[in-house]
Amino acid sequence: DAMSSFIYTSRAQRVVFGPGSLRGLTAELDALGLRRALVLCTPPQRAQAERVASLLGASRVAGIFDQAAMHVPIEIARQARQAAREHGADCAVAVGGGSTIGLGKAIALDSGLPVIAVPTTYAGSEMTPIYGITEAGLKKTGKDDRVLPRSVIYDPELSLSLPAAMSVTSGINALAHAAEGLYASDGNPIMDLMAQEGIRALARALPVIAGGAADEALRSARGDALYGAWLCGTVLGSVGMALHHKLCHTLGGSFNLPHAETHTIVLPQALAYNAPAAPRAMERITAALGVPNAAQGVFDLANALGAPTALREIGMREEDLDRACDIALRTPYPNPRPLDREALRALLQDAYDGTRPR
Ligand code: NAD
Incomplete structure (x- = not known):
């Protein structure tokens, strides 16, 4: 099909990728002219943060702040900012998933302290200004x-x-960024390429990780999955997300559902909803997944890898579906298919029940 008009903006970021690349952390600080890092992590990832601190060496570490938590509570962000000030940090090194990188961002927002991210999940926050x-x-x-x-x-x-289960849901969380990027109202051909390649890499890697592969096969799949997560995160940071992300934001924010699992359950239903209005995006998703139908393909992938497929499995209450529908209809994101209350309510019901998309 003919190339239509687009605007493409690239962001100024360095990406260092590969097994063992953590050893290049000090060089990254040097390249940015940074001297002392506050290392951020969640309580369970303290040991990883300590490894990072020891790689940097005592003179380059202002301290370890190990209280990162889901949704970045403002009290914790304030404590972290204070720790950075008290210990004379001139940057934050966030070692972890979206919650920890989110804490780094909260520090940066207030203080301008630069963040260096060392992602350990596939959520993609490291590639976005959000x-x-x-x-x-x-x-x-x-x-x-x-x-x-x-x-x-x-x-x-x-x-x-x-853990394998979190790897699967986190990977499908990443896949969701790419899928919605393919029908973004402000999309562009570079992001389309990245999105397709990201989906391809994750679809190839997740079954290997979930299947309990060991040694070389596992290492190689971990590399593929992280490569896919990078590409998908770049798409998330570059073009606007649509109905799927709005629904997940609503369900996570107002009903306290877990982030990656919610994405995993909602994505097939959101794709089924948008399929009639975004045929080109669906073709690209199906090509990348190697299946005939995008929505069914994502559902089957999640199901085959043992991920949850129904909101009722993760603590959603059926009596809240109407309210979720109302909230999702408020200040909607641009979406290829117009939002129709009845159709959206049916989508939520399918997500609640875990119905395979038709
Ligand atoms: P998370 O950061 O909350 O991590 C979940 C748990 O897994 C934590 O206990 C963490 O310590 C642990 N964990 C992470 N990596 C591990 C590893 N390699 N080994 C062992 N344990 C590990 O989960 P997430 O899904 O990465 O992030 C979700 C949060 O990030 C949400 O709040 C979401 O809104 C936000 N997010 C923001 C953006 C953005 O662009 N701003 C993008 C994606 C996600």
């Missing part, structure tokens, strides 16, 4: 170039410890 902070139970999100990590180190060895 931040989220939760205050008094409300998650406020926004976009600011100051929070975009200056440098990202993707070392697949750090993801070896990510």
